[in-house]
Amino acid sequence: MTERIFNFNAGPAALPLQVLEEIQASFLNFKQSGMSITEVSHRSSYFDDVINDAVDRAKRLLKLDDRFHVLFIQGGASLQFAMIPMNFLSKDDTADYVNTGTWSTKAIKEVEVQKKNYTVVASSEDKNFSYIPKNIQFSTNAKYVHLTSNNTIKGTQFHEFPDTNGIPIVCDMSSDIFSRPLDMEKFGLIYAGAQKNLGPSGACMVIIRQDMLDMANVDLPSMLKYSTYASKNSMYNTPPCFGVYTIDLVLKWIEEEMGGLEKMEEYNIKKAGLLYDFIDSGSFYRTTAQEDSKSLMNVTFRLPDEELEKLFVVKATENGLGGLKGHRSVGGCRASIYNATTMEGINALVQFMESFEKENK
Amino acid sequence: MTERIFNFNAGPAALPLQVLEEIQASFLNFKQSGMSITEVSHRSSYFDDVINDAVDRAKRLLKLDDRFHVLFIQGGASLQFAMIPMNFLSKDDTADYVNTGTWSTKAIKEVEVQKKNYTVVASSEDKNFSYIPKNIQFSTNAKYVHLTSNNTIKGTQFHEFPDTNGIPIVCDMSSDIFSRPLDMEKFGLIYAGAQKNLGPSGACMVIIRQDMLDMANVDLPSMLKYSTYASKNSMYNTPPCFGVYTIDLVLKWIEEEMGGLEKMEEYNIKKAGLLYDFIDSGSFYRTTAQEDSKSLMNVTFRLPDEELEKLFVVKATENGLGGLKGHRSVGGCRASIYNATTMEGINALVQFMESFEKENK
Numbered sequence: 001m002t003e004r005i006f007n008f009n010a011g012p013a014a015l016p017l018q019v020l021e022e023i024q025a026s027f028l029n030f031k032q033s034g035m036s037i038t039e040v041s042h043r044s045s046y047f048d049d050v051i052n053d054a055v056d057r058a059k060r061l062l063k064l065d066d067r068f069h070v071l072f073i074q075g076g077a078s079l080q081f082a083m084i085p086m087n088f089l090s091k092d093d094t095a096d097y098v099n100t101g102t103w104s105t106k107a108i109k110e111v112e113v114q115k116k117n118y119t120v121v122a123s124s125e126d127k128n129f130s131y132i133p134k135n136i137q138f139s140t141n142a143k144y145v146h147l148t149s150n151n152t153i154k155g156t157q158f159h160e161f162p163d164t165n166g167i168p169i170v171c172d173m174s175s176d177i178f179s180r181p182l183d184m185e186k187f188g189l190i191y192a193g194a195q196k197n198l199g200p201s202g203a204c205m206v207i208i209r210q211d212m213l214d215m216a217n218v219d220l221p222s223m224l225k226y227s228t229y230a231s232k233n234s235m236y237n238t239p240p241c242f243g244v245y246t247i248d249l250v251l252k253w254i255e256e257e258m259g260g261l262e263k264m265e266e267y268n269i270k271k272a273g274l275l276y277d278f279i280d281s282g283s284f285y286r287t288t289a290q291e292d293s294k295s296l297m298n299v300t301f302r303l304p305d306e307e308l309e310k311l312f313v314v315k316a317t318e319n320g321l322g323g324l325k326g327h328r329s330v331g332g333c334r335a336s337i338y339n340a341t342t343m344e345g346i347n348a349l350v351q352f353m354e355s356f357e358k359e360n361k
Numbered sequence: 362m363t364e365r366i367f368n369f370n371a372g373p374a375a376l377p378l379q380v381l382e383e384i385q386a387s388f389l390n391f392k393q394s395g396m397s398i399t400e401v402s403h404r405s406s407y408f409d410d411v412i413n414d415a416v417d418r419a420k421r422l423l424k425l426d427d428r429f430h431v432l433f434i435q436g437g438a439s440l441q442f443a444m445i446p447m448n449f450l451s452k453d454d455t456a457d458y459v460n461t462g463t464w465s466t467k468a469i470k471e472v473e474v475q476k477k478n479y480t481v482v483a484s485s486e487d488k489n490f491s492y493i494p495k496n497i498q499f500s501t502n503a504k505y506v507h508l509t510s511n512n513t514i515k516g517t518q519f520h521e522f523p524d525t526n527g528i529p530i531v532c533d534m535s536s537d538i539f540s541r542p543l544d545m546e547k548f549g550l551i552y553a554g555a556q557k558n559l560g561p562s563g564a565c566m567v568i569i570r571q572d573m574l575d576m577a578n579v580d581l582p583s584m585l586k587y588s589t590y591a592s593k594n595s596m597y598n599t600p601p602c603f604g605v606y607t608i609d610l611v612l613k614w615i616e617e618e619m620g621g622l623e624k625m626e627e628y629n630i631k632k633a634g635l636l637y638d639f640i641d642s643g644s645f646y647r648t649t650a651q652e653d654s655k656s657l658m659n660v661t662f663r664l665p666d667e668e669l670e671k672l673f674v675v676k677a678t679e680n681g682l683g684g685l686k687g688h689r690s691v692g693g694c695r696a697s698i699y700n701a702t703t704m705e706g707i708n709a710l711v712q713f714m715e716s717f718e719k720e721n722k
Contacts, residue, residue, distance in 0.1 A: 003390075003395060004389060004390060004395045004396070005394075005395030005396060007395075007396050007400055009396075009400065009401075009402045010402070011402075011599065012399060012400055012401060012402060012403060012599065012602060013400060014396075014400055015397065015399060015400055017389075020388060020389055020397050020399070020400075021389070023388065024385055024388040024389060027381060027384065027385040027388065028365060028378075028381055028382070028385060029364075029365060033366075033683075034364060034365045034366030034368075034681065034683065035365070035366060035368050035370075035375075035683065036376065036381050038373060038376060038381070038560070038561040038607065039368055039370065039373055039374060039375055039376055039381075040370075040373060041370045041371070041372075041373060041684060042373060042562065043689070074435035074436045074437070074440070074563060074601075075435045075436055075440075075584050076435070076584075076598045076599055077598075078583060078584050078597070078598040079435070079436075079582075079584040079585075081582070081583075081584075082582030082583070082584055082585065086582075106583075109583070110582050110583065113580070113581070113582055113583075114582065193598075193599065195599050195602075199399070200399040200601075200602065200603045201403065201599040201600065201601055201602045201603070202435060202563045202564065202599075202600075202601030202602070202603065202604055203563065219474070220474070221440075221442070221443030221447075221471050221474055221475065222439065222442075222443070222467075222470070222471065222474075223436050223437075223439050223440040223442075223443055224440075224443065224585075236439070237437045237438070237439040237554075238372065238373065238437055238554065238556050238562040238563075239562065239563070240435070240561075240562055240563030240601065240604075241373060241556075241561065241562045241563070242561045242562070242563065242603055242604075243563055243601075243603075246399065320395065322394075322395065322396065323402060328404070
């Protein structure tokens, strides 16, 4: 195959073509520096401009006021699972966790291993994580409430965030950050591994509010405390420069090409709507998430049997539609349709699904 | 400036041009996948081939036997400063540290903050870290001896590693890994942030021997214990794929273009020799490191006064020679001449230094 495919991978995932083209075009000579972006010093004005632009764009897109710090940390969301309790839970503190699937479960495991106090205040495990819990009773003494906004594996998503009685929400938004506007008032910290909606793997964006930073533990190794990153503009040591650079270009694309988060959300609703409507219109394919919890980012679906699912993935790949296999832990099929997935891609997928159904019904 | 400069940055630093060209050429369509390397799933055969090739090449180049694991971890050498005591020092254990400059000092700080036991068995701080200590008395009960093989800021380097009476050496080789062959018998663990001799920032290579892994603490957050990376081929979570990919290409370049580590070392000796010989031949420039400790990777030097040093850096930049300013903590000048720096670059630098001297003597 010599052309680009329609990429439905769950992450690393599709990036906007024009971002990739800009990286490619300037790869040997970034901004007339005579160097590749991978060769430029992080202590140079070239890179200062990049990281500051990325921070500014993130702040504008999410309408963040001066209380919020935008940080870049390595280690993905998985390191955040550990850093959050490490920074916010002292011996007598406790936190609330809502368990909506694999990623929440992993986040909880990292509190457990540190022997910190926590309560799982809600879980959708009883129905195989096919829904987002509602009417949750939060603890009154929790330091934070931890949520996973979107569940890539089970295909569910918080469409509204719960009222936590003023307890700050700490939220893993790896798979839906910048896919819609957010009311940031509720959030004390949000974090997102870049490789779904933001850029390449290897960089994690963390947005932390000043009051959370003020109560974070500073008696920790330098690379494991938020204060290190906040006080040094994420450059205590060499940051993941290529990742930050790509994120900057993606945010520029959202802001200048897509028209901001309201427009981005409209587009995402349109894309997911087309796909869900098609699936719901027949009985050959069926979605796995409950109606009110369906994700706009990851459309998980099943076919009549597993043999057909295997064939579906093989034939789709042959037809230039990649990454449609469900997560290895659940099977089935999944179309990850993050920001950079195009309507053209969704149309091609629906068309393929129609013809596959006809041939295999 | 529209052409590429000669890049003497200390890190991120110059990468081999042919590596950059290969990345650029395949950036929109990696190995006919129809995706960019930044869009390919880390659970795909595309990426498996990349990471396995990188591991195999590292093993061949360093002649590692089956006891050694090659891992990719995020967070740079700075996270290793913390992970090493976290993994290897239990309550009653102790470790020896040799302090040869800024990076060793930072490594020691991260043991201190964890309230672990350690002894600084040697330091060259008495002479502004201008030399590598010799005849060191190591503790008999140390779990490991920590060294920094090359000091980018002070321009010194271990040319021979000390006899530690069988205590495994844990070594930060961020700035000279793969610049020369190594007798791996002495080392229990070596680590290197990629952005000097290996690739872009955001990936750290860790080579750990099985007996070290066997004694590492497993009662830690997943992302902070070596066993997680060793048991999952560095893919417990999404690894820094672009970094691993670039490292693979750099290792391929060392192996196939430069002819392996013996040849690489010869080339590095020739490059550094040319530069040191020129500096030593006159009195306008002077090196800062003691003769027997001079680094083959970072040539630190001074001019008659600070005004001339400033002018030198400005004029060099105008002449297409970048990154010659000394580290902000010490001033002066520095030419970082890692593997990817070419003899052509050294010749251009020497030529410029000659003419600058004539004009400003």
